[in-house]
Amino acid sequence: MELKEHLKEHRQRLGLSQEDLAERIFVTRQTISNWETDKTYPDVQSLLLLSDLFGVSIDELVKGDVAAMESEIKKEWRRMSRLIAAAWGLIALGVLCAVAGFVSHTGPSSVLPGWSEGEVLGCVAFLFLWLIGLGLAHQVERMKKASDLVTYKDILAFSKGEEPIRDDDALGRRQPLASNALKFIAAALVGLAVAFVVTRFL
Template identity: 50%
Template sequence: MELPQQLKANRERLGLTQEDVAQRIFVSRQTMSSWETGKTYPDVQSLLLLSNLFGVSIDSFVKGDVETMKETIVKDAVRMERLSIGMVGLLLAGVACLVGWDLIWDEPVAAVPWLTWGMVVGMALFALCAALAMVCACRVEKLKKDHDLVTFREISAFMDGEDPEAIAHLNPDAFSRKHPWVANAVKVLAGAAVALALGFIIGSIVSSLH
């Protein structure tokens, strides 16, 4: 039996509601509900509290889930790596378009003499690549949020025999976990700033060679 079913079965065995269990292990009812539906997994501390409350071992809770968790970590790590590579590749492609089209098509725009049609096309392609790179970044963050990889790593480490206190650093009370939207916005802005700076530097070098 998997963890969500284990939680529900043990709760009902004791005649407790989700609210009852949540209050006793110091979490919200919504958190308890998400555990029972398999949307997220409890951290090690919560597992210890649940184990004591239900009078069952942690092994019996997560025995069937540990391998699945480890496979999920590996698969999601690969996906995140590919998305990260794709994000960097798209930004570099955008910079290449920004510079390359200016070299290929240097006919000036009539209304704006200093602006070439190549620059117009290059900027449009750069914007497209930057937007796609942003999509990759958002998917990485969604993977981390949906699968709660930090919790998976905690449980995996705990089941490998590590001390819960020694692995507490795997789930820090970090700013990015408390304010995910702010953290994501900072990452996107930082990436865009780096790409634009790189484009400006390369553009300046190319312009000096004309």
């Protein structure tokens, strides 16, 4: 990314320290340091403030970065898509295990009275696969945060003259981990309900 060089160059041109710049655009000195070391990327609002302060356009600030951001988004999106597909695939497999356990005709379980051995094994397999799926979803959220993909998408939209995504009321944007956890809990409940219904009609 070239923004880090542009930031340092314009900051030094104006004789500003990282702390001075941070005060001018309402962020912390550590945030400026992260931008200048390419650890994180400014959001659209920060870029607007920087361009106004430096007297340059946003296009000049992010020049050379747009293509890199598009490439990063495509690459990370492919990886995340594979992980999400694997997560849901594991949940589906878990549901099948639970259904198979409920429809199997095995002896009573010594672990849970009133349950058959197959039912217990099916539910254990389901829980195990569901937890792995939840772990994969959490990994996707960590990837998004590490790559700052929401910010990249906002900047790409802005560079094309489009409105950046501002769906701040969406749970998935404010609390992505909680959103995924709720989805996977719902999937678990649906899976167990399907297994229960199937066993009652077979």
